Amino acid sequence: MKNPVPQAASLLLEKLLLLVHVRPLPAGSGGEPPAAAAAAAAAPGYYDTSCFKRGDLLEVPRTLFIHFGIYLGENRVAHLMPDILPAFTGDRRQIQQVVTNKRLILGVITKTASIRVDTVEDFAYGGSILVNHMDRLFEDQVLGSEEAARRAEKLVGATAYSLLWNNCEHFVTYCRYGAPVSFQTDKFCETVKMIIRDQRSVLASVLVGLASIVCLGLAPSTTLPTIFIPFFLWMAG
Numbered sequence: 001m002k003n004p005v006p007q008a009a010s011l012l013l014e015k016l017l018l019l020v021h022v023r024p025l026p027a028g029s030g031g032e033p034p035a036a037a038a039a040a041a042a043a044p045g046y047y048d049t050s051c052f053k054r055g056d057l058l059e060v061p062r063t064l065f066i067h068f069g070i071y072l073g074e075n076r077v078a079h080l081m082p083d084i085l086p087a088f089t090g091d092r093r094q095i096q097q098v099v100t101n102k103r104l105i106l107g108v109i110t111k112t113a114s115i116r117v118d119t120v121e122d123f124a125y126g127g128s129i130l131v132n133h134m135d136r137l138f139e140d141q142v143l144g145s146e147e148a149a150r151r152a153e154k155l156v157g158a159t160a161y162s163l164l165w166n167n168c169e170h171f172v173t174y175c176r177y178g179a180p181v182s183f184q185t186d187k188f189c190e191t192v193k194m195i196i197r198d199q200r201s202v203l204a205s206v207l208v209g210l211a212s213i214v215c216l217g218l219a220p221s222t223t224l225p226t227i228f229i230p231f232f233l234w235m236a237g
Helices: 004-020 034-041 101-110 120-124 135-141 145-155 168-177 183-197 202-216 220-236
Strands: 057-061 066-073 076-082 112-119 157-160
Touching (some): 057 120, 066 120, 066 145, 076 101, 076 120, 076 168, 101 112, 112 120, 145 168, 168 183
Antiparallel strands (some): 057 066, 076 112, 112 157
């Protein structure tokens, strides 16, 4: 029978990577995200943007996550990405370069991000694009297309970042539906609850606690559960 602890830890890691937009890199990749190569391969004109309308919500499904953006017209997409660089420089040319994993991870740790405008090719990284796929979940809450685009444009620039409260999905749902919501976050939290309930997953519970301290900060609400939940699970086991 397989040991459930490494399996649970692996599942937790996948969910963390899902929300951070980072995937493990092969050795010798130089810190560039796998998406960078796909973005380079997707030359201008790779996507038919004639079917996109200003204010559309674009989704790019990935293996472990879905990335979201708001189409602004003229082959431009506004989307939120964790990024440390805007905290140190206002040079738009540097900031507009492809965001590396190092910039992503440091942005998550320091809770900094940017809402940036990229071409459809750079936004999608060669992946397939779904248009307004979430409208069916919000029905009468869909705002006008121009209103959604204007909201996105107003928010362009440096912003705070949170895995749980302010990621790319929160950004687009606020712009198009008027309320920041993240279904990916909800799934992540459900996974965490499942792991914590499993008495055999003490190690995984420790990892959850450490991740919460890193992402949400050192506080009684994060530190005490990190100590006591694994202890009681260990005692109960």
